Amino acid sequence: MPIYHIFDADSFTLAAERYAAVLDLRQDYVQARPEAAVIFDFLQHHWPKLANSFDSPLIPSTNNTVERVIGRFDQHYQNFCGFESIADAQCYLAVFEKLYRFTPFSQDAQPSVRGKSPLQLAGYDTSQLPMTTITAGLSIVWPVQTQEAPLVPSL
Known part of the structure; x- marks a missing residue:
């Protein structure tokens, strides 16, 4: 399928031409196999973000992200003595x-x-996401006034 050739392009112009050619095939493919519509929908939905990597000095064309994340996780993991269970390790990895x-x-x-x-x-524009504020060291909700805690008698 020519969809793979989109991402072999050396420039955005060539990738955009190949992308348009693939979209022109949609009707034929979907008519032959209705489940193929999902592939075309996925490509159309993600194309704006995928297209960003072409001709961009900031966005790498290869996917070494996994290797960077593993390296970063390894740095953090070195400080641990281990996990109590596989489930604990999986939870930690999901949060990380x-x-x-x-x-x-x-x-x-x-x-x-x-x-x-x-x-x-x-x-991606993450400026409006609360998670961005939290990970930058800021809180999304700052109390406007403090509440006085009731006194706890010491026994």
């Missing part, structure tokens, strides 16, 4: 994965990634 995607790189990172999160580098 989400935090990693939103957490901006430090100011001593490469200038091209400094202060940006992996999702921002991939072309």
Whole structure:
């Protein structure tokens, strides 16, 4: 299927031409196999983000993200003595994965990634997401006034 050739393109112009050619095949493919509509819907939905990597000096054309995340996780894991169970390890990894995607790189990172999160580098606008505020070290809800706690008598 020519869909794979879209991503072999060396430029955005060529990729866009190949993308349009694939979309022109939609009716024929869907008529022959109705379940193929999902593939075309997925491609159309994600094309704006996928297209960002072509001709961009900031967004890598290869997917080394997994290797970077594993390396980053390994750095954090070195500080642990281990997990009590596989379930605990899976929970920790799930939380780490989400935090990693939103957490901006430090100011001593490469200038091209400094202060940006992996999702921002991939072309996503995360500025309106509460998770971005949390991982940047800010809180999304700051109390306007403090509440006085009731006194607890000491026994």
